[in-house]
Amino acid sequence: MAEPLKPGPTSRVLHCDRSGCRWMGIEPEPYKTEAGGWADITRWSLVGTRGESTRFHLRYFEIAPGGCSSLERHQHEHVVIAVRGHGEILLEDRWEPLHPGDVAYTAPGCVHQVRPVGDEPFGFFCIVDAERDRPVVLDDGASCELR
C-alpha cells in the first residue's frame, strides 16, 4: 500500500522518561559553545540533526533555577512550547510568564531571553528553521537574576 521509504531515517518514537523530559538515546548537549551571559541551561537535539530533511529543528532546553538563556536577537523566528515547571520570556522590554502549554513566538530581530521562575527547572521545546542566522548575543554583564 505504501511506497518504499526514501533513504534516510526511519519513523520512530522518542519515548520520554516519565520522571521528566529525557529521551532514550538522546544525550544532553552544551547550550552553546561560547560564553555570554547564560547559565545552567542544557540542550537536547530531538529532530533535524540526525538525517531528517525537515526544514525545522526541534530541540528541548531545560534551565535550572538561577540560570537563564542568553540575551540575544536574530532574524530567524523562535517558537517555544513550555512543558515543565514555570518560566518567563523577555520579549524586547517585557517579561511574559510561561506555564506548561503556553506557546511563545519570537519575531525577527526581537531581543529575548528565557529563565525559570520558582525553584524547579523550567523545560521547553524550541522550534527553529533548519537554515537560520547566528544569534547576536547581547551580554550586558548582568547575572541571570538581575536582568
Add this chain to the structure above:
Amino acid sequence: MAEPLKPGPTSRVLHCDRSGCRWMGIEPEPYKTEAGGWADITRWSLVGTRGESTRFHLRYFEIAPGGCSSLERHQHEHVVIAVRGHGEILLEDRWEPLHPGDVAYTAPGCVHQVRPVGDEPFGFFCIVDAERDRPVVLDDGASCELR
C-alpha cells in the same frame, strides 16, 4: 539596542487555558475539509498561518475517545509531541504508544495514523514544513477502533 522589527507579526505568548490545551484568541478548526476515515479530531493552528515567516507550521490536534486521524501518507515529515492524555501512532505496520512528552517522527512516505487510548481525549502538537505535499488518504473503510 535592538534593530527595528521587520513588518510582520510581533512577538507574543499564546497563553494556554490551564484546564486544557486551549489558547486565548485561537479558534478550533475542522481537521480536514474532506471526509476519509477520520473522526472526532479538531485542529488549532498556532504558528505559521498568521503572517509568520517560519519554514514550519505548528498545530495542535485533539482526538476524542473513539476518534482517529486519517490513515495517510505523504512525502513531508511529521513531528508529533504528545502532551495530553494517552494515544498511539501507527507507523507503517506497528502501533507505538504515545504518552505526554513522547516525540514521534514520521519519515517520508510512511503510512501513519493517530488515535487515543483510554477514555480521555488525546492531544498533541504536530510540526510540519510550511511547504509540503498533500496527504494521500488511504481510507480502507474501517472505523477508528477496528483498524
